[in-house]
Amino acid sequence: MFLRLVADSFVRRPRRKLLTGAALALGMAVATAALSVSLDVGDRLAKEFRGLGANLLVTPETDSLPLEIGGVDYRPVNSGAYLPEADLAKLKTIFWHNNIVAFAPALGIRAQELDGSCEKMPPGSLPGKVNCIPHRGEVHLVGTWSGHEMKLADGQTFLTGIEKTNPWWNIEGRWFSETVPPNLPDQVVVGQRLAQHLNISLTAPITLFGLHGVDEQYPAMVVGIVSTGGPEDDDIMAPMQLVQKIAGVDGKYKKLYVSALTKPEDEFARRDPRSMDADELERWSCSPYVSSIAYTIKQVLPGADVRVIRRVADGEGAILTRVRLLLWLVTGAALLAAALALGASSAASVIERRTEIGLMKALGAGSATVGFLLTAEQLLLAFVGGGVGYALGIILARLLGERIFGAAPEPSFLVFFVILLLAAVVTMLGSAIPLRRASRFEPAPILRGE
Amino acid sequence: MSSQSTNNRRMFWRIVRRLLTANRGRLFVVLLALGSGATITAALLNLQIDAKRRLTREFRAFGPNLVVAPKSSRATEAAGTIPESTFERFPAQQDAKELRRAGFLYTIAQVTAYPDRTKVEHTAAKPVVIAGFRYDGVDELDKVLPYKTIEGTHSVIPGANTCQIGASVATEFGIHINSQLELDSGIQNVSCSVSEIRSFGGAEDNQIFVAMEHAQRLAGLPHELSLIQARVTGTPEQIEHYVSALQKASPEVEVRPIRQFTEAEGKIYGRISGLLTATVAIVLALTGLCVLAAMTNVAMERRNDVGLMKAIGGSVRRVVRFFLVEAALLGLIAGSLGAAAGIAISTVLGKAVFGVAAQPRLIVYPVAVALTIVVAVLSSFPLRRLAGIRPALVFRGEA
Numbered sequence: 001m002f003l004r005l006v007a008d009s010f011v012r013r014p015r016r017k018l019l020t021g022a023a024l025a026l027g028m029a030v031a032t033a034a035l036s037v038s039l040d041v042g043d044r045l046a047k048e049f050r051g052l053g054a055n056l057l058v059t060p061e062t063d064s065l066p067l068e069i070g071g072v073d074y075r076p077v078n079s080g081a082y083l084p085e086a087d088l089a090k091l092k093t094i095f096w097h098n099n100i101v102a103f104a105p106a107l108g109i110r111a112q113e114l115d116g117s118c119e120k121m122p123p124g125s126l127p128g129k130v131n132c133i134p135h136r137g138e139v140h141l142v143g144t145w146s147g148h149e150m151k152l153a154d155g156q157t158f159l160t161g162i163e164k165t166n167p168w169w170n171i172e173g174r175w176f177s178e179t180v181p182p183n184l185p186d187q188v189v190v191g192q193r194l195a196q197h198l199n200i201s202l203t204a205p206i207t208l209f210g211l212h213g214v215d216e217q218y219p220a221m222v223v224g225i226v227s228t229g230g231p232e233d234d235d236i237m238a239p240m241q242l243v244q245k246i247a248g249v250d251g252k253y254k255k256l257y258v259s260a261l262t263k264p265e266d267e268f269a270r271r272d273p274r275s276m277d278a279d280e281l282e283r284w285s286c287s288p289y290v291s292s293i294a295y296t297i298k299q300v301l302p303g304a305d306v307r308v309i310r311r312v313a314d315g316e317g318a319i320l321t322r323v324r325l326l327l328w329l330v331t332g333a334a335l336l337a338a339a340l341a342l343g344a345s346s347a348a349s350v351i352e353r354r355t356e357i358g359l360m361k362a363l364g365a366g367s368a369t370v371g372f373l374l375t376a377e378q379l380l381l382a383f384v385g386g387g388v389g390y391a392l393g394i395i396l397a398r399l400l401g402e403r404i405f406g407a408a409p410e411p412s413f414l415v416f417f418v419i420l421l422l423a424a425v426v427t428m429l430g431s432a433i434p435l436r437r438a439s440r441f442e443p444a445p446i447l448r449g450e
Numbered sequence: 451m452s453s454q455s456t457n458n459r460r461m462f463w464r465i466v467r468r469l470l471t472a473n474r475g476r477l478f479v480v481l482l483a484l485g486s487g488a489t490i491t492a493a494l495l496n497l498q499i500d501a502k503r504r505l506t507r508e509f510r511a512f513g514p515n516l517v518v519a520p521k522s523s524r525a526t527e528a529a530g531t532i533p534e535s536t537f538e539r540f541p542a543q544q545d546a547k548e549l550r551r552a553g554f555l556y557t558i559a560q561v562t563a564y565p566d567r568t569k570v571e572h573t574a575a576k577p578v579v580i581a582g583f584r585y586d587g588v589d590e591l592d593k594v595l596p597y598k599t600i601e602g603t604h605s606v607i608p609g610a611n612t613c614q615i616g617a618s619v620a621t622e623f624g625i626h627i628n629s630q631l632e633l634d635s636g637i638q639n640v641s642c643s644v645s646e647i648r649s650f651g652g653a654e655d656n657q658i659f660v661a662m663e664h665a666q667r668l669a670g671l672p673h674e675l676s677l678i679q680a681r682v683t684g685t686p687e688q689i690e691h692y693v694s695a696l697q698k699a700s701p702e703v704e705v706r707p708i709r710q711f712t713e714a715e716g717k718i719y720g721r722i723s724g725l726l727t728a729t730v731a732i733v734l735a736l737t738g739l740c741v742l743a744a745m746t747n748v749a750m751e752r753r754n755d756v757g758l759m760k761a762i763g764g765s766v767r768r769v770v771r772f773f774l775v776e777a778a779l780l781g782l783i784a785g786s787l788g789a790a791a792g793i794a795i796s797t798v799l800g801k802a803v804f805g806v807a808a809q810p811r812l813i814v815y816p817v818a819v820a821l822t823i824v825v826a827v828l829s830s831f832p833l834r835r836l837a838g839i840r841p842a843l844v845f846r847g848e849a
Contacts, residue, residue: 048714048721311652312651315512333493333494347479
């Protein structure tokens with residue numbers, strides 16, 4: 001009988017049930033979308049912050065003090081310590097290897113002569129216009145990686161380079177390729193200010209001189225002009241091997257920039273790992289704090305000093321914490337709005353059934369039976385509506401995610417359960433108050449229409 | 451004629467009043483839905499305006515976003531300088547407190563350290579980059595360039611010859627705070643005692659920070675600076691405007707935004723304000739939905755009333771007007787109460803998120819009320835079906 005009553009209520013008045021169900025589904029769809037987007041937003045924003053570039057800097061531990069002003073090291077050439085380039089493959093083997101988005105080593109040398117006199121170019125290498133650069137002077141030459149492919153242990157290839165660690169750099173033309181056929185000149189990229197100053201245009205041939213006089217020549221071709229908005233606008237960037245060859249330090253680098261996805265630092269993260277006990281140390285090293293990633297990197301790169309680039313990391317942490325809080329709050333507000341909307345509509349649907357309740361009571365049904373019946377109906381509606389709403393909400397979340405972040409959030413089961421629970425709780429609460437009042441109804445006046 | 455229209459009007463409002471008060475339970479439900487919608491809308495709108503503004507301020511955690519440097523390219527000349535007067539020529543920003551700037555002068559000096567002040571033992575002299583700096587107002591360097599203090603404090607004792615050293619300098623010389631440093635540039639020499647050790651994670655770790663006049667004396671460059679770093683708050687467009695204004699004011703120097711930060715800030719700002727706008731839209735849609743559900747019930751319940759009205763000669767337009775006025779009134783009442791509550795809530799939320807209470811914006815109030823009324827009227831869409839009711843069918847109980 002009970003089941004029949006519930007079923008009848010759905011079958012006899014499909015239109016009204018459909019309306020309430022649709023309202024529920026829509027409300028839950030919106031709640032699902034809000035929840036999915038905000039669950040995902042932390043990760044998305046963390047990735048967005050990687051647009052700031054590297055947040056860790058690795059330098060040789062035993063280095064003498066760099067005399068660096070405006071990005072140029074004024075120490076005599078070949079002074080100071082180096083780190084082996086071969087060790088870099090280990091970075092993708094550490095515990096946090098998935099958090100390491102990109103890294104690029106750099107080797108800067110000063111006092112290279114630049115000359116683009118036409119007659120020095122290999123004949124026939126450039127058909128048509130030949131650029132002559134009547135200049136000879138000091139430049140800062142930086143060797144680095146671009147589009148560098150690394151074979152990982154799991155057989156995958158990891159693509160990294162300076163364009164990944166410094167994503168805000170604009171390149172006109174393209175980045176140099178690290179390997180060129182043996183008969184062609186090496187490729188280099190020139191900073192925009194230097195290019196403007198020396199009147200170097202794309203595809204211009206230039207000659208780099210070695211440290212030992214004019215006899216040591218390295219012909220090169222400008223394949224890109226980079227605009228960085230920083231001191232690098234005055235540099236020439238070249239493949240690592242070329243600069244290593246010029247500087248005479250094979251397989252070595254001076255600085256390593258690492259861009260890692262991190263969790264904002266809190267009080268705990270700022271503690272000195274040496275002062276922690278075993279449990280705390282485990283918790284600390286299992287959270288992707290920038291300091292614990294730095295610690296792990298230091299363990300695989302012997303002789304290296306890993307520093308957090310405070311400017312990037314602290315700023316990121318501060319803003320990420322605030323924004324997360326803000327978004328949770330906003331999601332909370334959206335959920336609250338959904339709950340109130342649904343509560344109100346389920347309350348309305350109970351109120352309008354006063355006559356029915358009166359009739360049931362007149363036929364001898366107890367308040368408990370009536371309440372139970374109506375609750376069962378509401379719950380059934382909540383689960384169906386919640387389920388449909390979840391499906392709709394995932395689509396909505398995709399649209400929103402793609403609109404705002406250019407990537408859709410992953411559907412999550414957690415959200416599904418939260419939504420079903422929310423639907424159930426909200427409809428129950430919404431109908432509880434009118435039901436309580438209904439249980440006190442005297443059947444007679446209601447049936448008389450009073 | 452006029453008395454008839456007065457009577458008509460009186461009758462109209464009388465019916466509206468009855469419609470509103472006839473079913474208290476439903477009135478309460480609709481008011482609650484509209485009111486809470488208005489509350490949340492007003493709170494979010496207010497928070498959104500405030501958050502966008504405050505977010506641009508939060509970006510100062512990134513430190514400077516523009517640099518004023520000599521025009522000359524490093525490729526042709528030795529590092530040039532800019533006149534110190536450039537420092538004073540920054541155009542004022544709307545919010546004067548929001549402009550932060552620091553001037554730097556770099557030079558290289560031979561440094562000898564006396565680790566223990568009481569003893570004459572000292573380290574060998576090594577060249578180190580000396581950074582003279584000055585900032586305006588009371589702010590310390592960490593407001594311009596974020597760093598982490600390793601040792602000491604950054605309270606500067608006026609008159610005392612203190613200097614702050616980067617972490618690498620401290621390791622290199624093996625010194626701690628209160629050590630004495632002797633700086634010799636070949637032109638001049640200056641001594642100071644270390645008051646703080648700082649870790650920046652950048653080239654600043656290899657520098658010794660001294661007061662500007664010391665650096666200028668060491669370098670032999672009185673009233674000159676190497677560069678100025680500044681933090682301007684605002685949206686990307688505002689920053690661009692500021693840069694061009696500053697460039698106009700000081701044509702002899704180069705003003706350039708630090709793209710690393712301005713670009714990322716612009717992107718993040720866009721994402722977050724997009725999210726906030728989306729949520730406000732969602733909440734409004736939900737409120738509408740809720741009122742829609744309630745109004746559907748109203749429409750169904752009122753078939754009898756409408757049938758009667760029609761039977762005694764009420765036109766469809768007139769009947770629909772009753773319900774629209776009712777909806778608008780409900781929206782007005784719920785909106786006025788809810789929006790006020792929402793603005794109050796948003797100040798509290800602002801405090802929770804940004805640590806500073808959000809300023810109530812008066813414009814939010816009328817906007818939220820108007821939105822609520824619009825939502826209420828639009829959600830009365832189901833009432834349209836009343837127009838099609840045929841009195842005879844209703845009275846026979848067939849419809």
